Amino acid sequence: xxxxxxxxxxxxxxxxxxxxxxxxxxxxxLPQRLIKSGSGCYIxxxxxxxxxxxxxxxxxxxxxxxxxxxxxxxxxQAKELAYYHSYVGHGTEAxxxxxxxxxxxxxxxxxxxYFGLSGSDANETNIKxxxxxxxxxxxxxxxxxxxxxxxxxxxxxxxxxxxxxxxxHKKFDLPLAxxxxxxxxDYFRRDDLAQSESAFVAHCVAELEAQIANEGAETIAAFIxxxxxxxxxxxxxxxGYWPAIQAVLDKHDILLIADEVVTGFGxxxxxxxxxxxxxxxxxITIAKGLTSAYAPLSGSIVSDKMWKVLEQGTDxxxxxxxxxxxxxxxxxxxxxxxxxxxxDTLNLVENAGSVGTYLNDAMKTALGDHPNVGDIRGxxxxxxxxxxxxxxxxxxxxxADKIGPQIAAKMxxxxxxxARAMPQGDIIGFAPPFCLTREEADTVVAATLxxxxxxxx
Numbered sequence: 001x002x003x004x005x006x007x008x009x010x011x012x013x014x015x016x017x018x019x020x021x022x023x024x025x026x027x028x029x030l031p032q033r034l035i036k037s038g039s040g041c042y043i044x045x046x047x048x049x050x051x052x053x054x055x056x057x058x059x060x061x062x063x064x065x066x067x068x069x070x071x072x073x074x075x076x077q078a079k080e081l082a083y084y085h086s087y088v089g090h091g092t093e094a095x096x097x098x099x100x101x102x103x104x105x106x107x108x109x110x111x112x113x114y115f116g117l118s119g120s121d122a123n124e125t126n127i128k129x130x131x132x133x134x135x136x137x138x139x140x141x142x143x144x145x146x147x148x149x150x151x152x153x154x155x156x157x158x159x160x161x162x163x164x165x166x167x168x169h170k171k172f173d174l175p176l177a178x179x180x181x182x183x184x185x186d187y188f189r190r191d192d193l194a195q196s197e198s199a200f201v202a203h204c205v206a207e208l209e210a211q212i213a214n215e216g217a218e219t220i221a222a223f224i225x226x227x228x229x230x231x232x233x234x235x236x237x238x239x240g241y242w243p244a245i246q247a248v249l250d251k252h253d254i255l256l257i258a259d260e261v262v263t264g265f266g267x268x269x270x271x272x273x274x275x276x277x278x279x280x281x282x283x284i285t286i287a288k289g290l291t292s293a294y295a296p297l298s299g300s301i302v303s304d305k306m307w308k309v310l311e312q313g314t315d316x317x318x319x320x321x322x323x324x325x326x327x328x329x330x331x332x333x334x335x336x337x338x339x340x341x342x343x344d345t346l347n348l349v350e351n352a353g354s355v356g357t358y359l360n361d362a363m364k365t366a367l368g369d370h371p372n373v374g375d376i377r378g379x380x381x382x383x384x385x386x387x388x389x390x391x392x393x394x395x396x397x398x399x400a401d402k403i404g405p406q407i408a409a410k411m412x413x414x415x416x417x418x419a420r421a422m423p424q425g426d427i428i429g430f431a432p433p434f435c436l437t438r439e440e441a442d443t444v445v446a447a448t449l450x451x452x453x454x455x456x457x
Contacts, residue, residue: 012025012026012032018155033045037066039065040066040435041064049416052417053418054419055431055432060293061292062266062343062433063343063348070338070339070342073337074294074331074334077334085327088319097337098336102301105272106284107275107280109305110284111306112307113301114302114327116300116324117332118154118287119154119286121298122286122300123158124154126257139218142218144221146212147161147179147223148164148182148225149183150165150229152231158179161174165232165424166424167423183204183207183208185204185237188394190203198240201238205244208223208248217253217254221254223254226263227273227279230263233427234383236378242279255283256279256281257283257285258273258279258281258283261285261287262382266381268353268379269350276379281303282302282303283303285299292335292339295329295335295336296329352380355437359383359432372387373386383431384422386427387403387404397426399426404422404428407419411428411447411450414447415446417447419444
């Protein structure tokens with residue numbers, strides 16, 4: 001298709017793309033794609049290529065593309081009041097309504113929600129609140145945060161430190177000293193292949209206990225974890241993991257942050273992953289599914305226990321010194337209200353559970369016997385296929401071979417299906433919009449099988 005503008009040139013000359021090989025892109029050696037429109041589970045570029053987006057953007061367009069209800073809510077809010085701040089008691093109908101809707105859906109021991117713009121800034125807020133909380137309690141030494149290897153919690157300085165992936169640390173002088181990491185609950189990648197699932201959970205608990213003993217429980221403020229590991233490989237927890245971890249944290253007076261940026265608002269077939277796995281967090285991080293990414297918005301949901309101490313802190317010290325210019329932005333809040341209403345009206349949480357189960361089962365049926373498919377796992381509307389050089393010995397491919405990226409590229413080239421090559425390991429990730437149909441799930445599975453066969457035989 002001929003283009004009568006310079007967008008592609010301007011793109012390479014001016015636009016700083018995240019998570020991109022900058023030099024190769026600038027030189028024109030990496031492909032670019034200018035997305036024009038979207039509807040349901042599909043996006044279309046300006047050349048007319050229609051693609052099934054099996055990763056919902058970045059697991060965020062939960063209700064699907066092109067929902068007029070959300071677009072109209074955004075437009076109406078922009079016309080009436082595009083912006084006002086939320087400092088010193090100011091609010092809008094949209095922000096107050098959304099806070100109520102979030103708390104109605106959150107675990108029953110949660111109290112308030114603070115709105116930001118991204119999952120990264122929500123986790124920055126969480127860490128600040130935890131440090132403030134322990135200072136008010138008279139425990140200023142209790143500041144360290146335990147995260148997990150392969151966890152993803154953002155790309156800032158503190159949140160990039162919480163993230164347990166090499167790409168987000170190397171050459172950035174991360175992680176910062178206040179963050180320490182423990183073993184990822186990834187049963188497939190266990191060191192001892194003879195270890196049972198229950199024995200592996202016991203190993204995770206023992207490692208956490210050892211780390212707490214080494215650091216000193218009196219210095220550890222919180223533990224952060226995604227109910228299901230997301231960017232680190234899409235890994236549901238082994239059976240019994242979260243109750244066992246919760247018991248350790250309770251014993252040592254360590255707060256729990258449940259990072260539900262991916263799992264919140266229905267991706268697991270349950271409204272929140274915390275309820276799904278029996279977690280009892282002190283803070284819950286929300287973002288992506290809050291607005292289905294129709295507008296930027298995130299949140300930190302604060303428990304009753306923490307809120308009482310935050311109130312005490314302001315009685316003793318005056319107003320809390322934290323906030324963003326765009327906290328509770330009215331346009332984002334309006335998008336959030338319309339999005340949550342749509343999730344309810346269209347029964348999308350149930351569809352995420354039922355069609356997501358169908359997708360996972362179909363993927364196992366189609367690819368489970370392939371000699372280079374080591375593991376297929378998922379929960380609700382999220383799924384991963386992990387590839388190995390040798391199945392019996394669980395030998396991984398050399399990272400330099402880029403098997404995962406090759407297969408993701410083949411899926412797009414051959415079938416116009418978008419999957420994600422996860423950043424650490426040869427893992428193909430799927431997290432479609434909740435409106436995915438069984439027929440579309442079949443398309444995703446067929447595309448995956450075709451690509452795996454093309455690349456690996």
